[in-house]
Amino acid sequence: MFTSAANVEELVSNFRLDGTTFRYSSFVPRLYNLVKSLGFKPGKILPSRAFCSDENQGYPIIVLTKHFGTFPFNHGRGGAVVATDRHAPYAEHGEGLVIIQASHVGFQPGNNSFGTYNRLHANDNHNSACCGKLSAITNWYLRQYRYAQSDILLERCKGELCLRIDNGLLRSGRKEGLFLRLKCLVKPDAEGKFVPVHTHSTAKSFFASETLKEQLSELAEKLQDGEHVTIGKHLRPEMFYFRRNLDETIEGPNHQEYNLVYPMPWIVTSPWPLLTAAQINTQVEFDRTLRTVAHAPSFRNKCVFYISGLNIDISPEPGDPFPTTKFVPWAALIRDRKGGKRVIDQPELVALLREQSTENPDQIDLDEAIKDMAEAESVAIET
Numbered sequence: 001m002f003t004s005a006a007n008v009e010e011l012v013s014n015f016r017l018d019g020t021t022f023r024y025s026s027f028v029p030r031l032y033n034l035v036k037s038l039g040f041k042p043g044k045i046l047p048s049r050a051f052c053s054d055e056n057q058g059y060p061i062i063v064l065t066k067h068f069g070t071f072p073f074n075h076g077r078g079g080a081v082v083a084t085d086r087h088a089p090y091a092e093h094g095e096g097l098v099i100i101q102a103s104h105v106g107f108q109p110g111n112n113s114f115g116t117y118n119r120l121h122a123n124d125n126h127n128s129a130c131c132g133k134l135s136a137i138t139n140w141y142l143r144q145y146r147y148a149q150s151d152i153l154l155e156r157c158k159g160e161l162c163l164r165i166d167n168g169l170l171r172s173g174r175k176e177g178l179f180l181r182l183k184c185l186v187k188p189d190a191e192g193k194f195v196p197v198h199t200h201s202t203a204k205s206f207f208a209s210e211t212l213k214e215q216l217s218e219l220a221e222k223l224q225d226g227e228h229v230t231i232g233k234h235l236r237p238e239m240f241y242f243r244r245n246l247d248e249t250i251e252g253p254n255h256q257e258y259n260l261v262y263p264m265p266w267i268v269t270s271p272w273p274l275l276t277a278a279q280i281n282t283q284v285e286f287d288r289t290l291r292t293v294a295h296a297p298s299f300r301n302k303c304v305f306y307i308s309g310l311n312i313d314i315s316p317e318p319g320d321p322f323p324t325t326k327f328v329p330w331a332a333l334i335r336d337r338k339g340g341k342r343v344i345d346q347p348e349l350v351a352l353l354r355e356q357s358t359e360n361p362d363q364i365d366l367d368e369a370i371k372d373m374a375e376a377e378s379v380a381i382e383t
């Protein structure tokens with residue numbers, strides 16, 4: 001899906017959070033009314049969800065149950081990866097099929113930060129990564145990035161801006177780690193080779209590339225010969241990439257990490273790495289799953305609406321039974337009975353949802369439904 005740095009940058013910036021966010025209590029009735037307006041028949045619609053397995057994904061599922069009048073089919077693997085091998089059993093269980101895929105990220109309203117979530121049911125009410133899976137994946141890459149930020153020094157030699165790069169980062173035979181795109185950082189010699197201007201015991205110094213010299217001209221002017229500073233925040237995503245030994249099996253144990261390896265430089269340099277990771281996972285999953293939904297023979301003669309987005313779990317306060325999760329739609333696919341398909345991108349999707357009413361006369365009263373089931377005549381199980 002990603003072919004260049006520009007490609008990742010554009011995709012990341014295309015995902016808008018401003019004016020695109022819906023509370024679940026408003027998103028789900030709008031979604032229900034939207035699919036009804038497309039011809040889905042009330043009583044014959046079965047939603048499915050591909051969410052992470054965390055407990056905080058329960059509230060969205062309860063709201064879906066209430067508005068669609070049925071518990072949603074489980075279409076997800078850990079990390080909000082769509083289990084595409086479940087398309088056939090899912091299709092068999094319903095007529096109008098509404099698949100909702102969402103990666104998730106926590107939000108702390110107290111300090112407007114993304115990533116963590118208050119674990120109210122733990123003894124000490126501590127905050128921890130909202131999506132433990134995404135956090136476990138990104139931590140390794142964040143560590144490699146932090147090492148590189150301090151293992152590359154900016155210095156002045158022979159009157160020019162130079163980079164003193166630790167030999168560990170220059171070893172090209174490594175199987176895993178952070179690898180520098182030297183052409184973005186270092187000035188090549190006349191033959192296009194990257195030849196060091198100085199060789200130290202554990203590092204090498206190179207003249208900085210013209211682009212880097214331009215970007216850091218102010219900083220370079222302040223540096224005296226023999227003085228150096230770490231590259232820090234000036235190590236930008238287009239300057240490096242990662243290699244990691246991963247099982248590349250689709251929907252295998254490393255599926256989500258594999259989704260994120262190429263765009264990982266943009267994740268680790270983001271102000272909110274877990275927000276960017278969740279957003280990109282949603283984007284990659286939509287792009288991948290779309291083809292499987294569009295082509296699955298099991299969806300023939302069915303109405304399918306597949307929507308992808310991001311769940312933002314607002315960290316709860318003591319006493320709150322649930323988080324007030326919000327949904328940010330990213331894109332959708334409509335597949336009609338005759339096999340016609342249409343992709344709806346974020347701006348149009350948000351507008352379409354906003355047009356819908358939040359009133360849903362078909363919603364069920366869950367307390368009432370549970371009471372009715374408890375009071376229903378008991379069925380004898382006989383063997």
Ligand SMILES: [Zn+2]
Binds near residue numbers: 052054104132134
């Ligand atoms: Zn999670």
